[in-house]
Amino acid sequence: MVEVMRQEVLALEGRRRLYTGLSLALLLAVVLSGYSEASALNSGGFLQGLSKFFDYPAQIVMQAWDQGWAFWALFPKFLPALIETLNIAAVATLIGAVFAMILSLLSSRNLEVPPAVIPVVRRIMDIMRAFPELIIALFLIFVLGASPVPAAIAVAFHTSGALGKLFSEVNENIDVKPLEGLKAVGGNWLQRVRFGVIPQVLPNYSSYFLLRFEINVRASAILGFVGAGGIGTELSRAIGWGAGSETAALFLMLFLSIVAIDQLSSYLRRHFVGADNFS
Amino acid sequence: MAVISDQGAAVMAEPVRISVKKASAVPMLLLAGVVLYLFYAWTAFDITALLARAQLSKGALLISDAVAYKTHVTKNFRRGDFEVAIEGERHATFKTLPDWVTGDANKFTVDLGEGYVVRVEDKSLAFEVPDYGIIRSKLVDGKIVTQVPDGPVPEWLKIRDVKFEARPTFSRRVQFTRAKLEIHKFQYGWENFWFPFTSELHGKSFGELVSLATSDDRLNPDQANWQYILSSFWGNPEWQHGHVAVALFETILMAVLGTVTAAFCGLPLAFVAASNFNPNSTVRFVVRRVFDFVRGIDMLIWSLIFIRAFGLGPLTGSLAIAFTDTGSLGKLFSEALENIDRKQVEGVGATGANRWQRYRFGVIPQILPVFTSQFLYYVESNTRSATVIGALGAGGIGLVLVETMRTSRDWENTFYIISLIIVMVFMMDGASSWLRRKLIAGGESR
Structure with missing residues (x-):
């Protein structure tokens, strides 16, 4: 009996391994054919490209080097553009977080929201999350003209959906006892949320908020490329004119600010939110 | 405190009132700061002037022109x-x-x-x-x-x-x-959507097309009718269905290929960066800085560099995504590795397993849920990213969108491409959450 079971288990195990091996092989084949397909569709080939890979970075670094001290003078010149990008990201994250909070409170099962509202709000958040920022930004640039506002609106729209989903997950994991207590002393829905929910969720909210801010800085920089202003616009201009040293300076500024925000946000999350809430 | 009713405040003990006040002070200050910042942003973005300039009628016209x-x-x-x-x-x-x-x-x-x-x-x-x-x-x-x-x-x-x-x-x-x-x-309506205006197929109903497709009476002597119908549709000069379909395929290819590459480069590096697998702190430090570096450079810069080297196309986009996300996924995986349960690894070790077997049977099963769900999340979000970096010049549907917006005087093409992008993103989202549910049994409910 035991022997039969052993055989069965071994056979199952063997089959499982076979399947795992087969799917890995299949994945590998898909990746390889994908790359060859991608390489074929590309206007430049992979191998010629590989040899040229360092040419462009080397070229802009050389141009920056030739500038000598004048290179460092480019940093203050582009500082306003960088601040504009950071402003876009910050405004978008703030506004997005406010909408996300409202949406998330309306889509959590444990907060006594009318049950019919929950799926509707969740679908709304899914749609907001799925909408690529680029499309909204391009449309608004057409209507409002090239300025940072279209980018901020576009990023805020996406942020509301993305943060809303994460926030509602946080809401659903809270302890409901404080809520019951507040209800027992006659607190209305808003008071229950203010004193029962918000204190519990604020650490996690802040953590997600900071993570999102970092993502949004990157998104705002990219949207600048299609005319939304900020460092992206400067970068697109510098590259278009073939201004190597300016490009190098902008690359460096963008890199440094992203790294700085990344480090700052993980520091803040660790110290103010606490390691337990680190996710 | 406006939120506490007067009646409640009257019976509230003094210490409680003080602590509520204290607890509210910090959020109030923060709120005031945020409001002040938004005022600053209002002036920095010059929203007043923008609102004066905004042409809302242009937007309305554009939407009606789109249909x-x-x-x-x-x-x-x-x-x-x-x-x-x-x-x-x-x-x-x-x-x-x-x-x-x-x-x-x-x-x-x-x-x-x-x-x-x-x-x-x-x-x-x-x-x-x-x-x-x-x-x-x-x-x-x-x-x-x-x-x-x-x-x-x-x-x-x-x-x-x-x-x-x-x-x-x-x-x-x-x-x-x-x-x-x-x-x-x-x-x-969208005129000429199915067939070019000059084609004899233009304006035919679906029934007529079906009967044409099955008829032996060839419209074009070189091709069977159904082939002719398909190729006229595919090659429609105004709507460029074939071109758009290839672009969509390119974008999805970029996202999937980039994420797969990132996951498979990130995983081994994550082992090197995890403190419980690599005792050498110098190497750990170096790998972590490499993660930060490739992540910090950002997809925008990577794609600009790769466009120079490899030209336009999905390869460029895939590599840009692969480089950035090797950093992000590597960091996430190494955090997951540092949080694993030691006991399972020791148990596998006790049966006489060597180092690789311990990894394979003690570690991988523990991080597989994180690995899979993060991988799928990244595929999903990279579909959107691939659209965006496509617009920068990496190719795919993003580039098609920007080009139609710049060149076409008519918005129905743009609207069509926007709808396709949204459908694509929705489908990738749906597929990814479906797979997540299937693969991680008992994991996330949504």
């Missing part, structure tokens, strides 16, 4: 010719006039429906507008002279010496300049 097409009736005074064409495109010219246009180049009548009629004779026109009267306009000595019925001139009428324009309703427009006279009739 409508217009037919131009053009009389060119220099060449003396007269033609009716969809969107004024040369390749979409009517060979026989539609029934709402009658006459010849010298004298013709355009019936715009509901009593709106334009009569053109030589270089003069008479536009009959119900409830208003007849507007007469004439080109005399290089000037456009217009006579309108008595009373105030309505807003939809623009009369100048060099140009006359009337658009009494959204779907009817008359333009008259020294060089030409144009009458636009707007109709809802």
